Amino acid sequence: MEPWTIQKLLNWVTEYFTGKGIDSPRLSADWLLCYVLGLKRIELYTQFNKVVEQEQLSQLHELVKRAGAHEPIAYLTGKKEFYSLEFEITKDCLIPRPETELLVERAIEFLRTRNGEQFICDLCTGSGCIAVAIARNFANCRIVATDISDAALAVAEKNVAKHGLMNRIKLLQGDLFEPVIAGLGPAKFDLIVCNPPYVSEPEYKKLAPNVKNFEPKFALTAGNDGLDIIKKIIADAGRHLKPTGTLMLEIGNEQGNAVRNLLETAGYFGDVKIDKDYSNLDRLAIASTKPAK
Numbered sequence: 001m002e003p004w005t006i007q008k009l010l011n012w013v014t015e016y017f018t019g020k021g022i023d024s025p026r027l028s029a030d031w032l033l034c035y036v037l038g039l040k041r042i043e044l045y046t047q048f049n050k051v052v053e054q055e056q057l058s059q060l061h062e063l064v065k066r067a068g069a070h071e072p073i074a075y076l077t078g079k080k081e082f083y084s085l086e087f088e089i090t091k092d093c094l095i096p097r098p099e100t101e102l103l104v105e106r107a108i109e110f111l112r113t114r115n116g117e118q119f120i121c122d123l124c125t126g127s128g129c130i131a132v133a134i135a136r137n138f139a140n141c142r143i144v145a146t147d148i149s150d151a152a153l154a155v156a157e158k159n160v161a162k163h164g165l166m167n168r169i170k171l172l173q174g175d176l177f178e179p180v181i182a183g184l185g186p187a188k189f190d191l192i193v194c195n196p197p198y199v200s201e202p203e204y205k206k207l208a209p210n211v212k213n214f215e216p217k218f219a220l221t222a223g224n225d226g227l228d229i230i231k232k233i234i235a236d237a238g239r240h241l242k243p244t245g246t247l248m249l250e251i252g253n254e255q256g257n258a259v260r261n262l263l264e265t266a267g268y269f270g271d272v273k274i275d276k277d278y279s280n281l282d283r284l285a286i287a288s289t290k291p292a293k
């Protein structure tokens with residue numbers, strides 16, 4: 001039998017994943033091979049004809065089987081790229097999504113319009129991906145990042161250290177703003193960002209198996225309409241923002257009108273905008289506090 005080269009393996013795994021209905025089969029095959037062979041993606045292609053050893057073949061075989069049963073590649077490799085940065089990931093935290101990069105992009109745009117050091121709060125930080133991506137791309141800021149899950153915060157801690165941001169990102173455990181008040185007193189932020197759990201219970205039942213069977217439910221769902229956490233954040237955010245401060249929330253694609261309404265009736269916000277993602281779906285709510293009179 002012909003030996004298993006990288007090229008032959010990539011083709012075989014891609015075909016297997018296609019048959020199993022795995023998202024982005026070629027890319028998924030690339031990431032698994034990179035992980036098992038300890039190579040960068042570009043090196044897979046420069047070493048196409050390299051023969052893969054038996055031990056690595058066995059390891060790959062096991063991982064391909066698990067991925068074929070819809071276990072997310074990021075949990076198998078323990079890594080995920082977000083905003084062109086590499087993050088450590090475990091099953092205790094949500095896998096960062098490409099659509100969340102829009103929130104980071106808008107946050108950085110906003111920060112660049114401001115003067116002086118910016119004080120930011122990242123609620124529901126999970127792996128810490130939003131806080132780290134902002135801090136790596138905007139130097140003059142300090143960030144407080146909170147999450148209710150100790151296990152998720154342990155992952156965030158690794159990512160903050162991996163990107164050398166221990167002096168600029170402080171991690172606190174607790175329910176939304178609660179640890180901010182306890183740990184920092186009545187702090188006022190220039191910017192509050194959050195990708196909260198926003199999936200409704202009926203939507204959760206219909207999620208793809210790679211999400212529903214593997215990612216933590218508490219990171220995804222927020223009551224019957226998916227708005228439980230968003231409502232709490234909107235009710236409290238105004239008190240934690242400076243005048244002309246801004247709140248940016250990732251939202252579900254059917255929540256634009258409801259969230260606009262919540263923000264407009266909260267009493268704190270002057271300017272409310274619902275932004276669309278690259279698939280033209282409602283994805284981000286942006287609200288600025290009214291300037292002080």
Ligand SMILES: C[S@@+](CC[C@H](N)C(=O)[O-])C[C@H]1O[C@@H](n2cnc3c(N)ncnc32)[C@H](O)[C@@H]1O
Nearest residue numbers: 096124125126147148149175176195196197219
């Ligand atoms: C959708 S995930 C977002 C994770 C990360 N920010 C991201 O964008 O990938 C939501 C996160 O909210 C956290 N969470 C859920 N309920 C919370 C609460 N009441 N207070 C603080 N964090 C909460 C979960 O532990 C989870 O890490």
